Amino acid sequence: xxxxxxxxxxxxxxxxxxxxxxxxxxxxxxxxxxxxxxxxxxxxxxxxxxxxxxxxxxxxxxxxxxxxxxxxxxxxxxxxxxxxxxxxxxxxxxxxxxxxxxxxxxxxxxxxxxxxxxxxxxxxxxxxxxxxxxxxxxxxxxxxxxxxxxxxxxxxxxxxxxxxxxxxxxxxxxxxxxxxxxxxxxxxxxxxxxxxxxxxxxxxxxxxxxxxxxxxxxxxxxxxxxxxxxxxxxxxxxxxxxxxxxxxxxxxxxxxxxxxxxxxxxxxxxxxxxxxxxxx
Amino acid sequence: xxxxxxxxxxxxxxxxxxxxxxxxxxxxxxxxxxxxxxxxxxxxxxxxxxxxxxxxxxxxxxxxxxxxxxxxxxxxxxxxxxxxxxxxxxxxxxxxxxxxxxxxxxxxxxxxxxxxxxxxxxxxxxxxxxxxxxxxxxxxxxxxxxxxxxxxxxxxxxxxxxxxxxxxxxxxxxxxxxxxxxxxxxxxxxxxxxxxxxxxxxxxxxxxxxxxxxxxxxxxxxxxxxxxxxxxxxxxxxxxxxxxxxxxxxxxxxxxxxxxxxxxxxxxxxxxxx
Numbered sequence: 017x018x019x020x021x022x023x024x025x026x027x028x029x030x031x032x033x034x035x036x037x038x039x040x041x042x043x044x045x046x047x048x049x050x051x052x053x054x055x056x057x058x059x060x061x062x063x064x065x066x067x068x069x070x071x072x073x074x075x076x077x078x079x080x081x082x083x084x085x086x087x088x089x090x091x092x093x094x095x096x097x098x099x100x101x102x103x104x105x106x107x108x109x110x111x112x113x114x115x116x117x118x119x120x121x122x123x124x125x126x127x128x129x130x131x132x133x134x135x136x137x138x139x140x141x142x143x144x145x146x147x148x149x150x151x152x153x154x155x156x157x158x159x160x161x162x163x164x165x166x167x168x169x170x171x172x173x174x175x176x177x178x179x180x181x182x183x184x185x186x187x188x189x190x191x192x193x194x195x196x197x198x199x200x201x202x203x204x205x206x207x208x209x210x211x212x213x214x215x216x217x218x219x220x221x222x223x224x225x226x227x228x229x230x231x232x233x234x235x236x237x238x239x240x241x242x243x244x245x246x247x248x249x250x251x252x253x254x255x256x257x258x259x260x261x262x263x264x265x266x267x268x269x270x271x272x273x274x275x276x277x278x279x280x281x282x283x284x285x286x287x288x289x290x291x292x293x294x295x296x
Numbered sequence: 297x298x299x300x301x302x303x304x305x306x307x308x309x310x311x312x313x314x315x316x317x318x319x320x321x322x323x324x325x326x327x328x329x330x331x332x333x334x335x336x337x338x339x340x341x342x343x344x345x346x347x348x349x350x351x352x353x354x355x356x357x358x359x360x361x362x363x364x365x366x367x368x369x370x371x372x373x374x375x376x377x378x379x380x381x382x383x384x385x386x387x388x389x390x391x392x393x394x395x396x397x398x399x400x401x402x403x404x405x406x407x408x409x410x411x412x413x414x415x416x417x418x419x420x421x422x423x424x425x426x427x428x429x430x431x432x433x434x435x436x437x438x439x440x441x442x443x444x445x446x447x448x449x450x451x452x453x454x455x456x457x458x459x460x461x462x463x464x465x466x467x468x469x470x471x472x473x474x475x476x477x478x479x480x481x482x483x484x485x486x487x488x489x490x491x492x493x494x495x496x497x498x499x500x501x502x503x504x505x506x507x508x509x510x511x512x513x514x515x516x517x518x519x520x521x522x523x524x525x526x527x528x529x530x531x532x533x534x535x536x537x538x539x540x541x542x543x544x545x546x547x548x549x550x551x552x553x554x555x556x557x558x559x560x561x562x563x564x565x566x567x568x569x570x
Contacts, residue, residue, distance in 0.1 A: 059472040060443070158559065173338075175559065202337035203499065204543045208556040229473060232502075232545035236553050259549020273474040275502040276546045284506050287481040294478070295428055 025050050025223045026071065026108075026191050030083035033066055033247075035076065040066050042247040043083065048191060048223035053213065055238030055255070056227045057270075062244040064227045068193045071225065072110055073100045087191065106136050109189035113196040115176035119168040125152070125179055126164030132186045151182040155212060174205035178212060185216070192216070195227040210237050231274060235259055243267045300461055300493045301326040301349065305358035308344050318344040320517035321358070326461060326493040331484050333508030333525060334497045337540070341517040342497045346465040349495070350382050351375065362461065380409040383459035385483070387466040389446035393438040399424075399449050400434025406456030415458040423452040426486060444475035448482070455486055462487045463495045468503060476500065480507050501544055505529045513537045515563060523570035533570075536563035 024047035033041035041063050048054050058064045069075050071085055073092065085092040087108065092100065104110075112118045120128055129148035133139050139147065145164065152160035155178040157171075168176055177197060184192060194213065198206040214237050217224050226238055234241055235255065242252040243266065251264040260278050262268045273290060274280040281287045303324040310316040319341040326332050336342045347353045349360055354369035361367070362382060383406075386392040394402055403420035410417035421431035427448040438446055447467060454462060464483055468476040480496070484507040487494040498504050504511065508525040513534065521534040532538045543554045 059474065156559075172559065203501075204337065204539055204557045207543050207545075207554040208559075210545070211553055211556045214553060230545075231473065231547040235547045235549050236545040236551065255551055256549045259547065270474050271547065273477055274547050275477060275506055276544075276548065278548055280547070281477050281506065284481055284484070287477045287506060288485070291428070291478050291482065 058244035333504035336514035383454035
């Protein structure tokens, strides 16, 4: 996807969030476009996960939201819960960090995939099975027909996460919220999931919000990168620009502490210098 | 450098059907003043090695010798005073620090452990300063600190016992990325400055290669490659080490996807030692 900026498929404007006395988001602006991966980076507690959950409408009942999240011309924040439920899992899907908790341990993969299809798409049993096999093949699970009869524990961590992605894709969503989708995976397995995310965005025209603290992952797949701190987006730009010429000092300081980044620490002495600077 | 720790033919088997050979014939040495990085992915046995080194699990075979004396598996009693020369820093400082005791008192435990062996330690405030925290932190409780600060406290407590061998079992993986390298380097410098050896266990190769003198790569309970950190980083020889290094995404903004490893790929277990 190159050329002119695509029309946003989901637009977050001035999003604020309070839970009790704490102000968790202080005016977040983000635009997701079809076929593009928008990265959302930040350290723990910066509000990146809460932004994703706000889009999904999965915040606790005590949450007070302000601003706007518009999807295909519709305002999500003022939508009735019933309509919101109909969108979630169909048009706007999600993948979470840990596939061993997001998949049901006692239900077969087939049951988990076909339930979803039969509920949202009203498919009959045979049609749902056929579609489920297609989806598993799409995320490269070997022998899909057999895999449908198996249970989550019979798959490796990387396969489990790809199955979770297959469930997310079941209803051909337009938007995918992926919150730390590779954080629980080993590094040699992570690459496979990243390749898959990249392909899905490009081939299916998915708009992806990739929430991750891992700037290496961000650098590998994101088209745009937004950096959050204290409930605010401090920087949002094209990947190469954010990594090589960060506009905000906070982004620069994050990158400076990373081995392998353009201006990151390259040696033990670099790290010591960073430590001394922090002491002063 | 004098040899501090020698592990020979270590094997640890966890009961089950079938039993799990978590560690299957590991040889390892750590010298005084040396930093050894032990890397590998989940389930490769690296944490089990750490637990066997301080007697937290009993080996099925092989020996762990610390400064000329075998390390006995821990029983129900307090561990022998001499073994407080081995100290550990665990992954999660939220779990390893006592939530309801002031930080100073917990570091004081380390000071007393040193005193019981007749080793010299210092006041808790002095150790806090060493790890870059203010002296008044001693009166405060763990929940008042960030994750990175808590891990510094755990390091201060371990060092206060004046260990000759410091073991870090994934000590940086619960920390934010911006503090990982700094905390790892701090552990290295404090251990080496006091003449202790450091065994640093982590899955984060990009940080380990900055602080380790030697690298040991584990796969399926075995060591598949070991040698000077610089050489392995520059030119990994074992196929597993090669894919491990290639898989780490570099935060350079280039949009380069690391090569994907096919499902179920198996690497040879013959080691490359240098």
